[in-house]
Amino acid sequence: MIAGLASLTAMVAGIGIYLWQGSGTSADTAAPTPSAKPVATAHAVKPDLDLEPGVSRRSLKLTSSAQIAQTLSQAGVEESLASQVAAKIAAGIAPGEEMDLEFGLKVAGSDKPAELVFAQGTVADGSGMRILTGKSGLAIAAIKPSLKRRVTSVRGELDTESFYTSAVSAGVVDSLISDFVNAFSFDFNLAHEVKPGDVFEVAYAEQVNSRGERVGKPELLYVSLTTAEKSKDLYRFKPAGAKEYGWYDANGTSTVRAFMRTPIDGARITSNFGMRFHPVLKYNRLHGGTDFAAPVGTPIYAAADATVMSASPSRCAGNMAILTHDNGYQTRYFHLSRYATGLHPGQKVHQGETIGYVGNTGTCTTGPHLHYEVHISGKKIDPLSVDTGEAKTLSPALVKSFYGVRDSIDEARASADQ
Numbered sequence: 496m497i498a499g500l501a502s503l504t505a506m507v508a509g510i511g512i513y514l515w516q517g518s519g520t521s522a523d524t525a526a527p528t529p530s531a532k533p534v535a536t537a538h539a540v541k542p543d544l545d546l547e548p549g550v551s552r553r554s555l556k557l558t559s560s561a562q563i564a565q566t567l568s569q570a571g572v573e574e575s576l577a578s579q580v581a582a583k584i585a586a587g588i589a590p591g592e593e594m595d596l597e598f599g600l601k602v603a604g605s606d607k608p609a610e611l612v613f614a615q616g617t618v619a620d621g622s623g624m625r626i627l628t629g630k631s632g633l634a635i636a637a638i639k640p641s642l643k644r645r646v647t648s649v650r651g652e653l654d655t656e657s658f659y660t661s662a663v664s665a666g667v668v669d670s671l672i673s674d675f676v677n678a679f680s681f682d683f684n685l686a687h688e689v690k691p692g693d694v695f696e697v698a699y700a701e702q703v704n705s706r707g708e709r710v711g712k713p714e715l716l717y718v719s720l721t722t723a724e725k726s727k728d729l730y731r732f733k734p735a736g737a738k739e740y741g742w743y744d745a746n747g748t749s750t751v752r753a754f755m756r757t758p759i760d761g762a763r764i765t766s767n768f769g770m771r772f773h774p775v776l777k778y779n780r781l782h783g784g785t786d787f788a789a790p791v792g793t794p795i796y797a798a799a800d801a802t803v804m805s806a807s808p809s810r811c812a813g814n815m816a817i818l819t820h821d822n823g824y825q826t827r828y829f830h831l832s833r834y835a836t837g838l839h840p841g842q843k844v845h846q847g848e849t850i851g852y853v854g855n856t857g858t859c860t861t862g863p864h865l866h867y868e869v870h871i872s873g874k875k876i877d878p879l880s881v882d883t884g885e886a887k888t889l890s891p892a893l894v895k896s897f898y899g900v901r902d903s904i905d906e907a908r909a910s911a912d913q
Contacts, residue, residue, distance in 0.1 A: 554597045571609030584616040587624035607845035618800040620710045642702045648911040650696045674715045678742045693722045698908045753884030754799040768877035783875035784868035791863045794851040803842040813857025829866035
């Protein structure tokens with residue numbers, strides 16, 4: 496046993512140490528009694544233990560805290576102590592969460608149980624519980640999360656397949672790709688306006704643990720896209736008082752316009768506006784909208800602030816929603832699998848609000864997709880040619896705050912992991 500519990504507790508990693516005057520009974524009696532109330536101590540703590548000679552240290556990865564007691568018992572720890580220690584560690588770990596178990600043992604002899612010196616369980620973010628044994632009982636410490644922020648910058652070129660495959664090949668985290676597409680939803684159609692060789696850049700921040708492993712979802716900070724026709728650099732920023740983050744160019748001008756050409760995330764255009772041979776009806780006719788292929792259930796958004804004119808099924812179009820907009824435009828959304836909950840005629844909806852979900856309903860469809868139409872003065876117009884309106888620039892007070900965020904992102908990009 497390490498000499499002296501006081502010297503041990505000074506080595507515990509955590510934020511609060513408690514002495515447990517244990518009776519050595521099983522985990523069923525883990526709750527403290529009035530005579531054995533945990534007492535906070537004021538010892539300084541360190542993340543590592545310096546163990547005396549003869550103490551073997553073992554580290555294992557467990558699929559859940561339910562395995563702690565059995566693991567300690569199999570290592571030679573007396574069963575009731577193993578159960579008691581397991582209950583203390585498990586109290587700081589969510590049930591079913593993967594964890595690392597580390598413990599130190601002193602083997603007393605073949606006829607005696609191994610002497611447990613310490614045991615600790617930690618999860619991905621480094622947090623957990625550490626237990627030290629001693630003559631006075633168990634010393635329990637909560638271990639703080641140990642995370643740091645890491646910024647990564649990725650630059651690549653589009654291949655012949657898709658933006659998705661290009662981004663993943665370049666090293667972009669796949670969960671960020673839809674955010675990238677959304678950032679450029681008013682400026683580019685990534686299924687139509689980009690070509691192989693066009694250049695993109697992404698900078699994102701993430702929390703990593705002491706082993707450099709990502710914890711949680713990364714956060715996109717900056718995106719850039721350069722084609723033969725145009726180039727755009729955007730920064731993620733949340734103005735004071737705003738509910739959500741938005742995307743702004745280097746001068747503080749928002750990407751948001753009055754109208755969205757593509758009211759769906761990351762979908763692939765399968766049919767453009769114009770005359771074509773209809774695959775179901777088998778004759779040439781005007782294809783009065785744009786088709787976006789996407790999995791069933793993909794959210795469909797209102798292209799602009801609007802009033803719901805109708806939300807009802809049609810023979811050819813299936814479940815269809817029609818919205819009317821203040822500028823006199825009308826937008827139509829065909830083949831929905833279902834409508835957004837409560838969607839009804841007369842309802843006011845905001846730009847970007849979900850109105851329904853991609854489906855394959857109606858007699859004029861060959862697979863899951865959104866058929867999207869724009870009508871101006873009763874005439875069908877190519878959705879990809881619609882004027883999206885002017886963008887708004889941040890107020891002088893807000894733009895100063897934005898410049899600070901922009902500059903900090905640029906500094907992080909300059910020193911980011913490549």
